[in-house]
Amino acid sequence: MVSGALWAHHGQGLSFDTAHMWTTWATVEEFDYINPHPAIKFSRTDKNGNVEHWGAEVANNPSRLARVGWTKSRSMAALAPGTRVKLYLATSLAGGHLAYVELIESEKGELICSERENPIKAEDLDGVPNGYQPKPEDAKPEQK
Amino acid sequence: MTNNNGLARFRGRALKVLSLAAVPAFLLGQGPAPQNGRAVATKVVNDDVNKTYPLSDFDTRPYDKHDFNGIWARNPAAQFNQPPCPECRDNSRPSYGYFGDVPPMTPEGQKRFEANHPTKGYVAGSKQALEHADIHVGYRRAVQSALSNDPEERCEPLGLTRLVTFSGGNPPMQIVQTPEIIIERFEWFWDNREIWTDGRSLPKVEDYLPRFNGYSAGHWEGDTLVVTTVGFDDRAWVDAYGYPISEKAVLEERYSRPTRNRLRLDMTLTDPVNYTRPWHSSTKVWGLIPKEAASVAGWSGIVEDRCVPQDNSQFRSFEPEPPSAKK
Numbered sequence: 001m002v003s004g005a006l007w008a009h010h011g012q013g014l015s016f017d018t019a020h021m022w023t024t025w026a027t028v029e030e031f032d033y034i035n036p037h038p039a040i041k042f043s044r045t046d047k048n049g050n051v052e053h054w055g056a057e058v059a060n061n062p063s064r065l066a067r068v069g070w071t072k073s074r075s076m077a078a079l080a081p082g083t084r085v086k087l088y089l090a091t092s093l094a095g096g097h098l099a100y101v102e103l104i105e106s107e108k109g110e111l112i113c114s115e116r117e118n119p120i121k122a123e124d125l126d127g128v129p130n131g132y133q134p135k136p137e138d139a140k141p142e143q144k
Numbered sequence: 145m146t147n148n149n150g151l152a153r154f155r156g157r158a159l160k161v162l163s164l165a166a167v168p169a170f171l172l173g174q175g176p177a178p179q180n181g182r183a184v185a186t187k188v189v190n191d192d193v194n195k196t197y198p199l200s201d202f203d204t205r206p207y208d209k210h211d212f213n214g215i216w217a218r219n220p221a222a223q224f225n226q227p228p229c230p231e232c233r234d235n236s237r238p239s240y241g242y243f244g245d246v247p248p249m250t251p252e253g254q255k256r257f258e259a260n261h262p263t264k265g266y267v268a269g270s271k272q273a274l275e276h277a278d279i280h281v282g283y284r285r286a287v288q289s290a291l292s293n294d295p296e297e298r299c300e301p302l303g304l305t306r307l308v309t310f311s312g313g314n315p316p317m318q319i320v321q322t323p324e325i326i327i328e329r330f331e332w333f334w335d336n337r338e339i340w341t342d343g344r345s346l347p348k349v350e351d352y353l354p355r356f357n358g359y360s361a362g363h364w365e366g367d368t369l370v371v372t373t374v375g376f377d378d379r380a381w382v383d384a385y386g387y388p389i390s391e392k393a394v395l396e397e398r399y400s401r402p403t404r405n406r407l408r409l410d411m412t413l414t415d416p417v418n419y420t421r422p423w424h425s426s427t428k429v430w431g432l433i434p435k436e437a438a439s440v441a442g443w444s445g446i447v448e449d450r451c452v453p454q455d456n457s458q459f460r461s462f463e464p465e466p467p468s469a470k471k
Contacts (some may be wrong), residue, residue, distance in 0.1 A: 012287035015290065015463055015464050016464070032455075034455035034458060034459060035449065035451060035455050035459070036455075036456065037459055039458060039461075055461070056462060057462040061449070062449075063315060063331065063448075064223065064314060066440045066441070066447060067447070068223065083445065092464035093173050093464060094465055098462060115223075137379075
């Protein structure tokens with residue numbers, strides 16, 4: 001997939017701050033293998049012990065995932081509630097706890113439920129309260 | 145970092161393809177000697193269906209130029225392990241649109257165009273949009289989903305030209321052909337269109353219901369299938385970039401199969417309601433995908449990539465509201 005800024009598939013590049021990808025460890029609360037893109041609800045704990053609850057859409061769509069072996073049953077099993085994962089994500093440009101998850105990494109260091117074979121560049125914000133929250137200057141031109 | 149099992153299997157298959165493709169087939173004892181100095185008939189084994197099949201570009205069996213049956217993709221290398229097809233890709237960015245030289249619009253067409261707010265293309269006012277000021281404004285005016293009225297965002301029908309121009313990008317198109325009808329099946333949105341080749345005339349659409357994929361009749365001119373379509377539903381867009389189409393539009397498609405592994409299409413849209421002259425598309429080229437290469441869990445063929453409103457509503461609940469909607 002071309003970067004969101006160039007090819008705004010379902011508007012990800014416009015709705016989410018894909019210029020500031022970050023990572024965090026999280027616990028899966030719910031994962032849905034749906035079209036046009038899977039959705040995930042997860043929690044993360046900041047360094048003060050506060051638990052945040054987030055919702056996110058996931059990059060690849062089910063037909064593409066299935067073609068590379070990530071069928072529904074396998075994906076649902078890999079992301080069962082309670083599973084610990086490392087997420088590579090972009091926060092909603094509107095701020096808050098909505099995000100776009102580009103990559104998911106298991107505790108074993110495997111990329112799961114993804115077409116990608118390599119991690120992407122992202123800032124480690126594990127434990128940082130609210131992760132990366134877009135600043136006014138991060139807004140896209142039509143949002144200013 | 146280690147890879148996941150699914151990708152490992154996929155990569156293993158890809159490596160098998162690559163390794164076999166790199167070695168002349170005759171050295172592997174899997175096919176005939178090179179023809180015209182080129183290795184041919186390279187075969188791979190699909191783990192899912194446990195059959196050998198030839199990579200499309202190395203399949204030199206005779207073929208019928210009037211036979212379009214098969215699965216076709218405009219990015220055969222992605223997901224399908226086929227050799228790259230540079231001519232299949234739109235020679236432009238953004239991609240997967242109708243393209244060609246966009247005609248000047250009529251006042252009505254301009255009004256409809258401006259009422260459509262796509263999510264695809266360069267972001268309105270962005271650096272990329274400014275850097276591509278030479279391309280038509282339709283490709284550099286994207287807005288976020290919450291501000292868009294793109295039918296795709298609501299699982300509404302895409303319409304024929306959009307299905308055709310997007311199909312085969314990553315989701316492929318399957319053609320099923322009989323002597324009297326050709327069906328194009330589109331993986332994305334799990335839609336289809338029919339081309340009747342039984343000699344019928346087009347319907348009198350002013351007395352008939354318009355429909356998103358119109359009414360199509362085709363005939364052969366030499367080795368070119370010429371298809372005329374009328375009766376469009378004007379709620380569709382020409383492509384992902386919000387160009388309007390009217391119920392008075394007439395679309396001509398000219399399909400040919402210049403080689404065994406390529407399908408070629410040129411389109412002309414004549415729509416006097418919206419455009420001041422006929423609009424010729426850029427040429428679309430698809431690569432043939434062996435059905436065994438389009439296989440999931442032992443089942444080969446295109447995938448049901450349907451837009452389900454219930455799922456889409458849930459998906460959209462993860463879409464942020466625009467800043468203007470924030471309280």
